Amino acid sequence: MKLNDQEIRAALKIKLQGQSSKPKAIIEELQVCNGNAIADVVALYTEAHCYEIKGSGDKVERVLTQGRYYNSSFRKITLVTTENHLEKALSICPIFWGIMVAVDDGANNLRLRHVRGAKTNPEFCKELALLTLWKSEMLSILDEQKHKRKPRDFLAQLISSNKKKIELSNSICDLLVSRELEKIVC
Structure with missing residues (x-):
């Protein structure tokens, strides 16, 4: 099943709200760097954590351009994508980015699994x-x-x-x- 941004976004928000350390707020479509990029989902804890979503039909390579702005704006960044993009994501995302994969378990349940945790971003400006x-x-x-x-x-x-x-x-x-x-x- 092809997973799109909307399905992944809904599952991500549920996952974030279900964590033991819940975010104080979640913002969708936050403009960063004077509107040069738009962060899909930003979870607000003591610091903001940016989540960029790339569904099955999206071009994961776009994170190369968007990532410059996210790297300047957030100390924590995670790409949430699908299995068909995982190999490419691992090769192009900075090592400090977290990576999560959205997986359909076959019973129309969307699970998000961590592949790599986000580390503190050294490029924060x-x-x-x-x-x-x-x-x-x-x-x-x-x-x-x-x-x-x-x-x-x-x-x-x-x-x-x-x-x-x-x-x-x-x-x-x-x-x-x-x-x-x-x-x-x-």
Whole structure:
């Protein structure tokens, strides 16, 4: 059976919500690096974990282009794909990316199995990761309104020069959780 993004995405969200350490929120279709890429699913724990989905009919090679943006924006990244793409995925994905495989057990039950766990991404770029945030969210990190007329790129540079990677990653995650919670309330 050919598995598509929608089927894999639904199974992934169920799996993430069923873990002992549940994410605070899950975002679908998150724009990163000023919209240069769109992360399929992002699980928000203390840090954001990006999940890129490639179904049976997708071109797994696209992760080479998308991956540059994900590598800049997330400290944890996992490709979720199908068995027909596994060999290619293992050869082209960076070693720090996790890889999961979606398998149909024949009874219309979709299982996701870990092939390789995600490791901390050494290519994470604080300044580019900040471009996932809205300008108002960046200003809240600065906690100063004197920069409100400055462009997002300037704010990203200013914030990244004053924060450590882990601290900044946590702040970005917290702001994305707040954004998702506001959607639920509205």
